[in-house]
Amino acid sequence: MKKMMNGIKKGFSKFIDGIKTRWQNADFSPKAFKTSVLKHKLSLFYLFLSLAVTLVTGIQYHRFRHTDPVFVTGPGVVDIQRLSDYYEPLEGTYGDADIYVLGTQNPDEPSILVLGGVHPNEPASQVAAVVLMENLIVEHGTVYIILETNRSAFSLSHPQEATPEWYSIETPFGERRFKYGSRGTNPVDQWPVPEVYIHQSGQTLSGVDTRNLNRAFPGTENGTYTELVAHAIAEFVRQKDIIITLDLHEASPEYAVNNALIYHEKVRATGLASRTYLNLELFWGIWDDRFAPIKLEISPRNLRGLTHRELGDYTNTLPFLAETSNASQGRIRGAMSESLIVDGYDKFYERATALGILEVDHSEAVPLDERVARHIQTFKELINAYNSLQGTWTGDLEYYSRGLFDIEYNDLNFTTVYDRGIGAFLLDPEDS
Amino acid sequence: MDIELLHLIVILGIFLIGAAYFKIPIGVAMMLSAFGGIFIYSAISAPDQFLQIPRHLVDGSFAYIEPMLTIVAAMIFMRFFADSGALESFTVLAVEKLYRVPTVLLIIFMIIIMFPAMITGSSVTSIVSAGALVAPTLLALGIPKTKTAGIVVCGSIFGMIAPPINLPVMIIADTVDMPYTGFTLPLLILTVPLAIFCVLFLGRRYVGKIDIEDVKKKIPMAIKDEVNTFVYIPILVLIVLLVIVNVFPTWLPPIGLPLVFLIPALIQAFLGRKFNIVTSARNGVRTALPVMAVLVGIGMFIQAMTLTGVRGYIVYNILALGQVTWGQHPILLYLGSLTLIPAVGAFSPLGSASVFGGPYVLVLLFLNEIVVAAALSMFTGVGDFIPPSVVALHSTHIVELDGYGKILKTLIVPIAVTIVVTLAYMILMGMYW
Numbered sequence: 133m134k135k136m137m138n139g140i141k142k143g144f145s146k147f148i149d150g151i152k153t154r155w156q157n158a159d160f161s162p163k164a165f166k167t168s169v170l171k172h173k174l175s176l177f178y179l180f181l182s183l184a185v186t187l188v189t190g191i192q193y194h195r196f197r198h199t200d201p202v203f204v205t206g207p208g209v210v211d212i213q214r215l216s217d218y219y220e221p222l223e224g225t226y227g228d229a230d231i232y233v234l235g236t237q238n239p240d241e242p243s244i245l246v247l248g249g250v251h252p253n254e255p256a257s258q259v260a261a262v263v264l265m266e267n268l269i270v271e272h273g274t275v276y277i278i279l280e281t282n283r284s285a286f287s288l289s290h291p292q293e294a295t296p297e298w299y300s301i302e303t304p305f306g307e308r309r310f311k312y313g314s315r316g317t318n319p320v321d322q323w324p325v326p327e328v329y330i331h332q333s334g335q336t337l338s339g340v341d342t343r344n345l346n347r348a349f350p351g352t353e354n355g356t357y358t359e360l361v362a363h364a365i366a367e368f369v370r371q372k373d374i375i376i377t378l379d380l381h382e383a384s385p386e387y388a389v390n391n392a393l394i395y396h397e398k399v400r401a402t403g404l405a406s407r408t409y410l411n412l413e414l415f416w417g418i419w420d421d422r423f424a425p426i427k428l429e430i431s432p433r434n435l436r437g438l439t440h441r442e443l444g445d446y447t448n449t450l451p452f453l454a455e456t457s458n459a460s461q462g463r464i465r466g467a468m469s470e471s472l473i474v475d476g477y478d479k480f481y482e483r484a485t486a487l488g489i490l491e492v493d494h495s496e497a498v499p500l501d502e503r504v505a506r507h508i509q510t511f512k513e514l515i516n517a518y519n520s521l522q523g524t525w526t527g528d529l530e531y532y533s534r535g536l537f538d539i540e541y542n543d544l545n546f547t548t549v550y551d552r553g554i555g556a557f558l559l560d561p562e563d564s
Numbered sequence: 565m566d567i568e569l570l571h572l573i574v575i576l577g578i579f580l581i582g583a584a585y586f587k588i589p590i591g592v593a594m595m596l597s598a599f600g601g602i603f604i605y606s607a608i609s610a611p612d613q614f615l616q617i618p619r620h621l622v623d624g625s626f627a628y629i630e631p632m633l634t635i636v637a638a639m640i641f642m643r644f645f646a647d648s649g650a651l652e653s654f655t656v657l658a659v660e661k662l663y664r665v666p667t668v669l670l671i672i673f674m675i676i677i678m679f680p681a682m683i684t685g686s687s688v689t690s691i692v693s694a695g696a697l698v699a700p701t702l703l704a705l706g707i708p709k710t711k712t713a714g715i716v717v718c719g720s721i722f723g724m725i726a727p728p729i730n731l732p733v734m735i736i737a738d739t740v741d742m743p744y745t746g747f748t749l750p751l752l753i754l755t756v757p758l759a760i761f762c763v764l765f766l767g768r769r770y771v772g773k774i775d776i777e778d779v780k781k782k783i784p785m786a787i788k789d790e791v792n793t794f795v796y797i798p799i800l801v802l803i804v805l806l807v808i809v810n811v812f813p814t815w816l817p818p819i820g821l822p823l824v825f826l827i828p829a830l831i832q833a834f835l836g837r838k839f840n841i842v843t844s845a846r847n848g849v850r851t852a853l854p855v856m857a858v859l860v861g862i863g864m865f866i867q868a869m870t871l872t873g874v875r876g877y878i879v880y881n882i883l884a885l886g887q888v889t890w891g892q893h894p895i896l897l898y899l900g901s902l903t904l905i906p907a908v909g910a911f912s913p914l915g916s917a918s919v920f921g922g923p924y925v926l927v928l929l930f931l932n933e934i935v936v937a938a939a940l941s942m943f944t945g946v947g948d949f950i951p952p953s954v955v956a957l958h959s960t961h962i963v964e965l966d967g968y969g970k971i972l973k974t975l976i977v978p979i980a981v982t983i984v985v986t987l988a989y990m991i992l993m994g995m996y997w
């Protein structure tokens with residue numbers, strides 16, 4: 133050990149001596165400088181080029197991380213809380229997201245939590261949550277809405293997906309801009325990732341999935357940053373005794389679980405899911421033929437870390453997850469553009485539909501208007517299902533005694549949102 | 565005609581002209597092609613992307629920041645391992661103990677050659693470190709120059725494909741959202757038998773009876789006086805750490821692979837033959853640089869393909885070709901995996917993996933996706949047998965031959981066997997694994 137320390141000391145002093153000799157022997161005359169520059173001009177060129185790229189992109193990344201989209205607080209919002217109110221260690225960190233509260237906040241009335249932006253590369257998820265937050269008036273019961281559930285993942289774009297940083301939605305008063313983020317937590321907030329991610333259930337996943345919020349539930353107090361955020365959400369659900377949790381997502385068109393509603397196997401959740409499914413499929417599917425068929429899927433027991441599995445297992449809430457089909461997220465899509473995100477037309481998906489290799493129909497555009505409209509109608513039908521089934525749950529006092537939701541929707545439904553466009557239901561930041 | 569085809573021609577054209585005609589390094593050629601591709605795309609159809617070019621380039625390469633750090637760290641460890649005499653003394657030890665069982669001896673040598681590429685994921689590491697050190701011993705055993713070079717090339721390539729680190733598989737998995745787990749066994753099943761076959765096929769008949777006294781004169785026996793058994797501690801530490809982070813990740817905080825290599829490297833600095841740590845580390849970084857440049861280049865290259873729609877064009881067309889089937893087997897795709905994937909792999913296995921890997925996995929969904937990705941990585945690796953791959957070109961220096969032609973000739977059977985076995989593995993293992 134002593135020999136080793138001496139070795140380190142000797143090596144270090146030798147290293148310092150080497151630097152000293154070099155410094156003393158260095159020729160600082162302008163002429164020597166000039167020769168040296170000329171000798172290394174190619175290296176210097178590359179050095180400056182990379183410094184320039186670093187500077188330009190560094191500023192751009194910093195600006196993107198620290199610019200927030202404008203969310204207009206809707207007339208129904210009575211309070212804005214934060215995740216850190218329910219799990220303090222998040223306070224002051226980037227991922228401490230806002231929780232919009234609409235309604236009475238009376239714990240004896242029913243409650244629903246809407247999660248938007250668990251995956252920030254799924255735009256309909258956040259935009260639907262924004263539309264709900266800016267429009268709903270809740271007379272009985274409480275609606276909690278998180279717009280940036282994995283806020284950290286909204287602070288960067290996903291490597292190699294070439295997505296734009298922002299996309300805009302047309303409104304009567306101009307454009308509203310939203311962020312197109314990454315699927316996972318920003319490495320700035322969580323680094324390094326382990327080689328293998330062992331979820332607390334024992335499930336083994338690739339290390340990269342430690343950054344995926346929808347693999348981190350129910351979260352732990354001494355886990356990764358993503359697990360802390362998941363824990364905060366689970367803690368919120370427990371403290372507020374949330375009855376229904378609706379987690380909004382999108383999927384790439386080639387993904388098997390698409391245009392789907394996924395539910396936990398709890399009896400009450402199964403009932404709500406079936407009723408919601410019937411309303412969507414039998415009413416909306418017939419009423420408006422643009423409403424594509426919906427898939428009803430039970431949460432797989434062996435797929436761990438997802439909201440619809442863990443919030444169901446670890447809290448009293450009845451969890452649901454809704455998927456719509458997003459061409460801009462897929463691998464078959466052609467060139468990336470804001471139009472692909474918002475207008476939703478892609479020629480390769482059109483051809484893939486013709487080839488018969490997709491389960492969803494992309495023979496025409498699947499615009500953001502349609503995807504957001506679906507999510508909003510899913511929310512409405514879930515509330516309707518609760519209101520109609522709750523009356524039969526007389527034995528279940530924890531639900532029954534809380535009464536029904538009474539929500540004013542401001543004309544929101546699948547057809548109106550699709551026809552008038554999302555923009556018609558977004559508020560003007562100037563007015564508020 | 566699709567506009568994406570034009571973009572594909574621009575991107576591939578810049579890359580091929582740069583790499584094949586102007587002979588600029590592969591990584592740099594890829595960066596240039598990515599820049600050119602996005603520039604032309606912006607000019608034709610998306611002027612708003614001009615200002616985004618720097619971000620796209622950085623965004624794309626950032627996907628590989630962790631593999632890049634790992635490769636540097638692994639190369640430094642490899643350099644220390646070689647410079648401390650550990651590698652040499654292990655070679656000498658193997659000859660002394662095993663000269664009576666030449667089959668085992670050859671297999672051990674094959675594993676030594678493969679090892680650096682296994683832990684770094686880069687075939688180049690093997691050929692410049694273990695390959696260069698084992699080759700003189702193989703020659704001393706009486707194996708001719710062409711066969712020795714052939715063995716070193718095979719070892720480097722199979723080492724790159726063998727676990728724990730297989731960069732082509734990582735890239736393929738990354739493009740289809742598939743976790744890089746569960747690959748260890750399938751990759752061992754694919755690589756180990758092929759490696760054993762190749763080394764025995766190429767070398768066994770020359771080492772029928774080893775005259776140990778004669779061989780001892782030709783190999784650096786002196787190393788035995790310079791180092792003792794402690795010199796192997798770092799490699800044991802490395803193996804233990806690799807097992808922990810891959811199998812028992814909860815035992816340690818997530819230290820990251822770079823540290824997993826730097827810890828044993830630090831220990832190695834104090835064991836065995838004295839060597840200049842700074843020079844040695846610098847040499848390690850120097851070997852790592854071209855590989856890192858390739859990763860940066862590929863990252864940008866993929867970003868350019870994703871932005872311009874070329875990725876979708878390729879994916880869609882491979883999916884469409886995949887509809888041509890015999891039974892359920894997409895024969896055209898099988899044919900492509902034998903030809904197109906190695907051909908692009910000759911320039912860069914990682915590039916080939918990034919272009920073809922994802923869509924192939926998507927089409928071959930009726931086969932086990934882990935097996936398919938493993939097999940595809942081998943097809944990209946086959947490209948390394950063919951010039952202008954660095955491995956092919958460097959092998960001539962190791963045995964001091966003028967051209968690669970003769971080496972390639974001795975490799976025809978190993979290449980053919982590798983391709984046939986890999987295809988059979990993909991289809992049969994893929995159906996029943």
Ligand SMILES: [Zn+2]
Nearest residue numbers: 251254381382
């Ligand atoms: Zn999602």
